[in-house]
Amino acid sequence: MKQRGKLRYETTETSLADLSEEHEPKHGKLELPLFDFNTVAAATNNFSNKLGQGGFGPVYKGKLLDKREIAVKRLSRTSGQGGQEFKNELMLISKLQHRNLVRLLGYCIGRDEKILLYEYMPNKSLDAFLFDPTKRILLDWSIRFNIIDGIARGLLYLHRDSRLKVIHRDLKASNILLDEDMNPKISDFGMARIFGGKQTLANTNRVVGTYGYMSPEYAMEGIFSEKSDVFSFGVLLLEIVTSKKNTNFYLLEESYNLLGYVWQKWNENKVLEIMDPTLAESYNSQELMRCIHIGLLCVQDHASDRPTMSMVVSMLSSEGILPLPKQPAFTIERTQFSNILFNINDAVSINSVTITNPEGR
Numbered sequence: 001m002k003q004r005g006k007l008r009y010e011t012t013e014t015s016l017a018d019l020s021e022e023h024e025p026k027h028g029k030l031e032l033p034l035f036d037f038n039t040v041a042a043a044t045n046n047f048s049n050k051l052g053q054g055g056f057g058p059v060y061k062g063k064l065l066d067k068r069e070i071a072v073k074r075l076s077r078t079s080g081q082g083g084q085e086f087k088n089e090l091m092l093i094s095k096l097q098h099r100n101l102v103r104l105l106g107y108c109i110g111r112d113e114k115i116l117l118y119e120y121m122p123n124k125s126l127d128a129f130l131f132d133p134t135k136r137i138l139l140d141w142s143i144r145f146n147i148i149d150g151i152a153r154g155l156l157y158l159h160r161d162s163r164l165k166v167i168h169r170d171l172k173a174s175n176i177l178l179d180e181d182m183n184p185k186i187s188d189f190g191m192a193r194i195f196g197g198k199q200t201l202a203n204t205n206r207v208v209g210t211y212g213y214m215s216p217e218y219a220m221e222g223i224f225s226e227k228s229d230v231f232s233f234g235v236l237l238l239e240i241v242t243s244k245k246n247t248n249f250y251l252l253e254e255s256y257n258l259l260g261y262v263w264q265k266w267n268e269n270k271v272l273e274i275m276d277p278t279l280a281e282s283y284n285s286q287e288l289m290r291c292i293h294i295g296l297l298c299v300q301d302h303a304s305d306r307p308t309m310s311m312v313v314s315m316l317s318s319e320g321i322l323p324l325p326k327q328p329a330f331t332i333e334r335t336q337f338s339n340i341l342f343n344i345n346d347a348v349s350i351n352s353v354t355i356t357n358p359e360g361r
Helices: 037-043 083-093 126-130 141-161 216-221 226-242 258-267 285-298 309-317 334-342
Strands: 050-053 058-063 069-074 104-110 113-119 165-167 176-178 184-186 193-195
Touching (some): 037 113, 083 113, 126 226, 141 176, 141 309, 226 258, 258 285, 285 309
Antiparallel strands (some): 165 193
């Protein structure tokens, strides 16, 4: 991938919805409970307890008759996502089980409604803690390291250990949910894609994801692979260490984004200065330095220079010597970077929402 722009790949992306021969998924194929609309409405008190709003639509808290608490994702008619993403997430998450993936409990289709029922995560999403000036104090170093390790293990399962080889394509802090013990659960698989056989790369003219987390080869050319998720993981790791968003971190005097700032401090041997100050009493210097090192390796410009998630998990759990990182991607001056992104068929926005090219359905 050294000569980016000259390579062309004949592989095609596989939608998870293509696994179903029917237009709508069937109960027997999914091995998931099919809930009727009235049951879901009663469980959510007629959709009155709203937890938040995502690209898919609103999310509500509910309780089933057996007292299980649930999170209910209801596809909005005005959503940028649609039936394809709904089936994508439904078909995928029903086939995957891992302690670091959110668990799907059932679904509802009818009355022009498309609804997913998940296990309820009492601590909501990582971004609600990480970027809040008060709540981030609750994330001491041991919790943050556990979150980093859990996300890495969840991605490794998706890439290598599950019966499906899955590329998530939208890994970010708001898509990491936290259970009652602050264990991370990767969520939101509407944009995920399955790779079949020995496939390692895919090309798409529909770039989806979130500004600040997308790898350069994906943002620029629509090429995605395991290494695209690795790049997103590296950005997320550095955000967890710093409590700073890559999407709006900007040093006026140096014109650096978060990746550029970390790279600068790395070269000045002042890398501990990027640490969230609230970690001063809890951090393990060896673990923290190693995490920053791994984060830089994950955000390398060329995909071939990034580690696989199996290597990342090994790096996190060992004390072996790590290779030296090169200058990461997207450390250029912000206005130059913005101009580049805005020339990619207007595919990328500079806010924190999931983006996509317009495409007829």
